[in-house]
């Protein structure tokens with residue numbers, strides 16, 4: 226056996242009387258450093274349901290689902306912590322001033338059951354009164370109106386929602402348009418496809 230060097234012996238003696246380099250976790254809770262990137266968390270107050278975070282997420286850890294059940298149309302955004310790589314792109318690209326989803330300092334995210342690693346936010350959806358397809362989350366459309374100001378009066382869907390905000394009309398109508406589309410329907414909440422068709426049908430360009 227090789228004899229220990231004097232320097233190594235000195236280090237061994239010093240280590241007996243000095244503090245350990247490792248932490249005492251889990252007996253002593255770990256405090257993450259300032260810019261630690263832990264589990265992202267939705268803020269249901271701030272999130273407007275645009276879905277940008279789901280689009281930019283490189284790991285596919287945010288799922289966007291639109292569901293229509295009778296008169297109830299809902300957008301659900303779900304975060305899967307088990308898939309997340311904590312890159313921070315969702316927060317960096319959040320249109321709600323980076324407040325709709327934020328990375329927390331939560332690092333201890335081991336779960337025993339499938340599904341425990343998820344959390345969601347839900348938003349009311351606005352549907353086209355012509356064909357019933359999804360136009361967008363109501364909160365997102367209101368966010369857009371506030372962002373572009375008076376320019377929103379030039380867009381049919383936003384104009385309708387504006388009237389509700391200004392209390393000119395009582396509520397956003399959700400009944401479907403009966404019969405074929407015509408030019409008067411451009412003042413309803415209709416998607417760009419139905420808007421185009423309402424003009425074409427009225428001009429007898431399309432049957």
Ligand code: SF4
Nearest residue numbers: 282309310312313315
């Ligand atoms: S931190 Fe990155 S991987 Fe995790 S949800 Fe956000 S964008 Fe996706």
Ligand code: SF4
Nearest residue numbers: 272273276278319325
């Ligand atoms: S507001 Fe932010 S958190 Fe909410 S859906 Fe849009 S990007 Fe995601």
